[in-house]
Amino acid sequence: MALLEVSAVNKRFGGITALHNAAFRAEAGEVHALIGENGAGKSTFIQILAGAVRPDAGTIQFKGAPFTAQNPSAAQAAGISAVFQELSLIPDLTIEQNIWFRREALTPFGTVRAGGMRRETLALFDRYGFPIARPDREVRRLTLADRQLVEIAKALARDPTVLILDEATSALAPRETEWLLALAANLASEGKLVIYISHRLQEVRHVAKRITVFRNGTTVAEHDTDAVSEDEIIAEMLGRRLERLYPERKATATRRVALRVRGLSAGQRLAHVDIDLREGEVLGVGGLQGHGQRELFQALFGIGRARGTVELWGKPLTGHGPRQRLSGGRDGIALVPEDRRGQGLLLSKSVAENLTLSVIPRFSRRGFLSGSRERALVDDMIRFLRIKARTPDQLAGTLSGGNQQKVIFGKMLLTEARVLLLYDPTRGVDVGTKGEIFVLMRELAAKGYAILFYSSDLPELVHVADRVAVMRNGSIAAVLAGDAISEEGILKAAMSASERSG
């Protein structure tokens, strides 16, 4: 009998169907991979298993009995522990306080047994070989990778029957990734079930025994890993062949340098970046997460204090802050930020209001806003980007991820800035919109825009960028062009020689 059996699960959020007729079946003692594009429903599915979200319909059988967790604690009590992409750590508590949160051993006075907690923590680290140094550090001081490890430790501390890992390796360095894959295999051999969600197909093939593929909110296939090829999996994920996702790359780059960066450094993460972004070029930025990509984009956009020189269209770039960057008209720099909902959109305001947020002076006459001018700008942009909203007054928070991203694009395009910084623009976006975004990028490049874009998705970098600048430890390790651009090439450049072992 299967350990976990899910069938016919549906879930809607407002007007959006996240899951319909989702099914899943896994045995004890295996590592079972869950594959799918962003927006395919994997996260929602996992949230249901973890008790954070309740399904609208469907049945879930766990260990032969119906599984009806009302909240995360109930799921954990039943034996299902999840490590989400969105971490659930408390920043002001220490590592060990986080791991044993709400399950601390208590003295007769009701206080937490500090010595006992330390012992248990070290024992846990020992048992699974955790590469964590000091359990008494406050989590808010940890890097993203370390937080991920703590989150995993927290899940394992419950000795779960099922461990769900949602993109657990996205923030980890290769050595830690290897450790995690070994961990998954060990847990499986102990008789547990590990549900492994990842975009990295090589990892998946390495560790998973079975694979379930989600697409557009439903289950499309289930395979034994050995019995299926990578291309088949990708085809099932996308519902079409790989090639059609990415538009044709035409050579649109000119010799003119839009952004010349020399010696850019900021804080502790951005060490020294030299890079040239040309007019008409789509320059990809790659590398492992946490190696300065975010800081680079923020520094270029004027956020935080940076040192070094930047020339924009040949003129020195001075001044601070997004406002200065966005107010240069065609000589401006625009950013589509990492966090769509937290940095990019006013969720409780309308699509129209969001679109025009950066160009308010454009439609004000003599101190007053002109409704008709605003509407004209809004309608044009909605049409141009094919933003799917019932009316321009629809609240941005109710749009799908892809359309939300389009609104942010629209907002930046309205500023007319010709240098575009795109930070992971297709993350969490459905396949269809992804394709549209890629086409848009090429169109803009053809019009003379200079685009710098970061993606955590290797195939994207390979197929969309004209050149790829790979970052490592805060500086550019290599710039790949032409035939040198490949997933393998990027990975090699991203890792130092010592990390490349195994």
Next chain:
Amino acid sequence: MTPFLSRHRAIVLAYLGMLVLLFLTSFFSPGFLSVNHLRTMAVLAAFVGIVALGQTFVIIGGGIDLSVPWVLNCAAILMTLVANGQDQPLIYAVPLILAAGAAVGAINGAGIALFGVPPIIMTLAVNVILQGGILVYTGGTPPATAPALIQFLAVGRVGPVPVVALLWLTLALAASLLLSKTPFGRRLYAVGTSAVVAEFSGVPIVQTTMLAYTLSGFTAALAGMLLTGFTAQAYLGMGDPYLFTSIAAVAIGGASILGGSGHYVGTIAGAFVLTILTGLLPALRLSNGALLIVYGVVILITVSLASEAFSDLAAAIRGALRRAEPQKGET
């Protein structure tokens, strides 16, 4: 419900509440709806409304202004001191004091937007510093009486309409225009909704925030001077009730205390609701204590009605009702 009504649900509710309250009180107090009494109420509501004007802007922008009581009081005291009962000094006194109030507001805004001091702390500290400051300056003795001109502004009439009410009306129109139809208004809503998103979108946060607080200092100072005309002199502590009432008026008027939503039109209703409630005091022979209790309960009720919990509850009830009538329109 038409889309207009549902989008402005909070404000509509506020006005409905106001009308219901008027209706109820006219039962208990027959003379309540007389022209005289309505006039008095308009004047009283104007004072609340003027202070709450600045507070509305600040709250929409995601902040709060706790310095209102002593900006008001300082303005009142300074005016009576400078004018010393004469009308002429007012020519320079009034603009100066208004500018001073605005300057205090600007300082608030600077501390909050430039130095990251939380609004509660910044405005609280400024309030307390102003209190100490003016008391040190005047030695704690109540100052002189208000000049005749100010008294006229406060209690006089132009035809049948009180001057203060006209003033309020003008300010209300200006405020509503500012909020709905100017870049400042649009930016204010953005900053109040999400300062981070506003920053990433190039909205000038410091400017916008400082302007909102400057406005609040201005209206508090204005209210202080007018109020002095109403009571014929300035006294210590005259600003204290206006902290609660200005915030309550904004909240009752449907603005979210977190910022990003609401409008001055709603605050107007809120100001009236509070004034009517105060008028209930002699009508129902309620003591001061009972009135405070009523205030508190009214606030709880109005913000609950506007809150999400209520709309979720309403949606649930609607859903249940729909399910209870399955045969409607079906063959």
Next chain:
Amino acid sequence: MTEVGWAKRSVPTRRDQPAVPRRVSRLRFAHSTFLVDRAPFLVACLMLAVLVAIYGALRDGVFTLEELNLDAAASMALLLAATGQTIVLLRGGIDLSIGGMISLGTVIAATEFGDSWTTALPWGIAIPVIGLLVGMTNGLLISLLRLQPFLVTLATWSILSGAALLILPTDGGTLPQGWMAFGNASLVGLSTSVWILLVLFLFWLWFSKTRLGVTIRATGSNEKSAFLSGVSITFVNVATYGLSGFFAALAALYLTTQTGSGSPTIGKDYILPSVAAAVIGGISLFGGRGGLAGTVIGAFILTIIGNLVFVLSVSSYWQPIVSGVILLVAVLASSLAERSARRSVT
């Protein structure tokens, strides 16, 4: 739009979002995180040391037990109120209703205590219980109605003040002699208030290490993570505000031993100072950071300022000015220190 319940919970802070990108550089000495983490508290200790030194220079007998007794007595009501407020601030909320609760407490005591222990004792127990229940109601309203703590406690402040006025319209009432004597007694040379201070420290030593204490702090640090970790936000709110009401009631009781009467309006003078004491002491308004030691330092700072003003024979109106300035300085120091480490969990 998300299903997860936390997204709709009331979070009382002005900053519900990750830090606005700032142009301020991070502090250089990020290695010694010990100092930076505790910077606001250390700054407060420094301020207190300086103030006490100045005070000691201006007046004799400052570094004596007697002075400690006096200052503890002068600070205790505020300190008790601020203890409750500290817990609420750690949760990331604010409690304005303690103003009403303190008034109500003094008023009930002044009218019901009578003149003997037999009449006073039941009420002496009932008042803190009332405070607890009222506070728990605050917590329930905040959680179930999903309202901002600022608004809810503003409303209940009004309601409690109104109740106080109904019971005792003007300052007055009497309290038994024994009660007054108790509040100003001395044991082993230490006054009642110093003993209360010691008990408070012990209480905090214990409470901050209990699961509830850790959970309250965790929920203030990141409510969403707490929810995902299975915390019942409603329970945390009820406990937090319940404790605040409880301590406000204790503050009221202590106050009556000093004033000997009830006052329906006295509470409002304690609301903002209770927040100020905590903030000066390094408690973060955003929740999750700080402890009672800081609040005690903050309360003493405010008291010493009053003493200094008196000793310098300046108008007593300088006290609020200095307090306000110190509050701003403390917050700026805290703000700078806080920016040296990221707060959100990504």
